[in-house]
Amino acid sequence: MKKIQKICCIGAGYVGGPTMAVIADKCRDIQVTVVDVNQDRINEWNSEDLSQLPVYEPGLDELILRNRNNNLFFSTDIDKAIDEADMIFISVNTPTKTYGIGKGKAADLKYIELCARQIAKVAKSDKIVIEKSTLPVRTASAIKNILQNTNNGVSFQILSNPEFLAEGTAINDLTYPDRVLIGGDIHTEEGKQAIDLLSQIYQSWVPQEKILTTNIWSSELSKLTANAFLAQRISSINAISALCEATEADVTEVSRAIGFDSRIGPKFLNASVGFGGSCFQKDILNLVYISRSYHLDEVADYWEHVILMNDYQKRRFAEKIIKTLYNTVNDKKIALLGWAFKKDTNDTRESAAIYVADYLLNEQALLSVYDPKVTEGQIFTDVNRLGTRTEKENEQRLQVHNEIYDTVKGTHAIAVLTEWDEFIDFDWKRIYESMEKPAFVFDGRNILNASKMKALGFIYHGIGK
Ligand code: NAD
Numbered sequence: 122m123k124k125i126q127k128i129c130c131i132g133a134g135y136v137g138g139p140t141m142a143v144i145a146d147k148c149r150d151i152q153v154t155v156v157d158v159n160q161d162r163i164n165e166w167n168s169e170d171l172s173q174l175p176v177y178e179p180g181l182d183e184l185i186l187r188n189r190n191n192n193l194f195f196s197t198d199i200d201k202a203i204d205e206a207d208m209i210f211i212s213v214n215t216p217t218k219t220y221g222i223g224k225g226k227a228a229d230l231k232y233i234e235l236c237a238r239q240i241a242k243v244a245k246s247d248k249i250v251i252e253k254s255t256l257p258v259r260t261a262s263a264i265k266n267i268l269q270n271t272n273n274g275v276s277f278q279i280l281s282n283p284e285f286l287a288e289g290t291a292i293n294d295l296t297y298p299d300r301v302l303i304g305g306d307i308h309t310e311e312g313k314q315a316i317d318l319l320s321q322i323y324q325s326w327v328p329q330e331k332i333l334t335t336n337i338w339s340s341e342l343s344k345l346t347a348n349a350f351l352a353q354r355i356s357s358i359n360a361i362s363a364l365c366e367a368t369e370a371d372v373t374e375v376s377r378a379i380g381f382d383s384r385i386g387p388k389f390l391n392a393s394v395g396f397g398g399s400c401f402q403k404d405i406l407n408l409v410y411i412s413r414s415y416h417l418d419e420v421a422d423y424w425e426h427v428i429l430m431n432d433y434q435k436r437r438f439a440e441k442i443i444k445t446l447y448n449t450v451n452d453k454k455i456a457l458l459g460w461a462f463k464k465d466t467n468d469t470r471e472s473a474a475i476y477v478a479d480y481l482l483n484e485q486a487l488l489s490v491y492d493p494k495v496t497e498g499q500i501f502t503d504v505n506r507l508g509t510r511t512e513k514e515n516e517q518r519l520q521v522h523n524e525i526y527d528t529v530k531g532t533h534a535i536a537v538l539t540e541w542d543e544f545i546d547f548d549w550k551r552i553y554e555s556m557e558k559p560a561f562v563f564d565g566r567n568i569l570n571a572s573k574m575k576a577l578g579f580i581y582h583g584i585g586k
Pocket residue numbers: 131132133134135136137156157158159162199212213214215232235236253254255256284285286287288399400
């Protein structure tokens with residue numbers, strides 16, 4: 122069996138960058154080239170100043186420093202990288218469609234199709250093409266169709282190898298994965314050989330028993346299913362958090378009590394202001410769309426409620442702020458701590474903070490925002506993208522700060538929206554003294570010590586407390 126010498130990854134984003142950095146680090150004899158159409162992104166990956174990398178992820182800078190320009194390259198020369206590679210990972214974005222049939226639910230596969238067409242056009246030798254992006258079940262048949270109709274004698278094997286990393290812990294997740302999933306054509310020799318070649322790459326650092334192989338459709342569907350199950354746990358505990366607030370039960374205690382049941386387990390039971398990120402909502406909407414397209418309406422309704430509960434949780438949090446501040450936040454200053462969808466990432470896609478900000482802006486609040494890793498430009502892009510009001514109106518009502526004590530000065534309330542560790546260690550006494558009184562804190566992540574906050578004088582509200 123030939124050995125893989127060159128890998129190309131199309132898409133230098135949150136998945137492509139970190140994943141290929143780890144492969145290059147673990148397989149020094151393989152040349153890995155990550156390509157992207159976005160020249161700025163590639164420049165950032167190649168930047169001497171590692172704080173300019175487009176993805177903030179603990180441990181990523183070290184990996185880039187160690188491997189870049191040794192056996193890890195970032196480039197916009199897509200054709201050259203495709204031509205040279207034995208194995209091509211497609212790791213481009215697959216966002217929810219914003220137009221046409223399936224608008225608001227189906228995955229937009231135009232970037233995937235463009236990749237397949239480019240591979241078909243450029244390839245002069247046999248290739249293994251790997252779906253690394255999260256795709257609707259049965260996408261591989263479309264990719265196969267495009268690749269097999271080139272009439273240039275090149276043979277392609279298509280594998281599904283979904284990525285399970287979570288942002289903020291990507292390097293650790295990639296280094297010590299719970300499992301690696303490879304779906305392929307298990308009924309042909311060529312298919313089995315392709316699976317083996319990919320498996321060998323992972324075996325450089327992943328124990329063989331953690332590498333699972335399935336048929337390609339199971340692999341595609343497992344990724345959507347894993348995200349749906351994880352998000353379902355959060356929506357389930359968030360639903361209970363609303364009931365806790367009505368009954369004096371405490372959601373942290375409930376989570377702990379149920380998490381001790383080994384059948385339930387303790388992870389992913391943190392009640393919050395609502396889940397965000399580029400994956401959960403998009404992938405469940407996709408699952409809903411696929412289920413409906415097979416006329417499985419009950420299945421579609423079931424999963425759709427995970428999203429509806431999440432929408433409710435974000436709205437409920439904002440409404441609680443408004444109600445508690447005597448039913449009006451008009452011209453009141455409110456500080457939002459955190460804009461990223463979780464800690465240890467600069468990613469803001471679908472962050473709950475965007476929607477909470479939008480609700481509060483609708484009520485004419487004045488917002489001051491602080492996030493240690495998200496830029497002012499990104500924050501304005503996020504609120505402007507909703508199109509709820511003009512960019513000028515957003516600028517008049519929202520200010521971004523790069524220092525906490527400026528952010529909170531003169532505010533009536535603080536809303537904690539991301540669980541950044543540094544928030545816990547702020548000088549909360551100093552913060553209390555600089556705020557309007559009564560000083561409210563709405564802890565959307567339950568990270569602050571409630572009794573300590575109350576002792577300082579704050580009126581403190583957690584989630585599900
Ligand atoms: P991303 O938006 O960060 O990166 C995608 C990159 O692909 C962009 O830089 C874009 O310019 C590039 N691209 C798009 N079309 C291209 C083309 N035709 N040629 C070359 N480059 C092209 O997206 P991401 O977060 O890395 O996600 C990628 C895929 O992985 C998605 O399907 C996503 O669902 C899945 N996934 C994401 C995560 C996550 O935590 N972000 C985890 C697991 C799986």
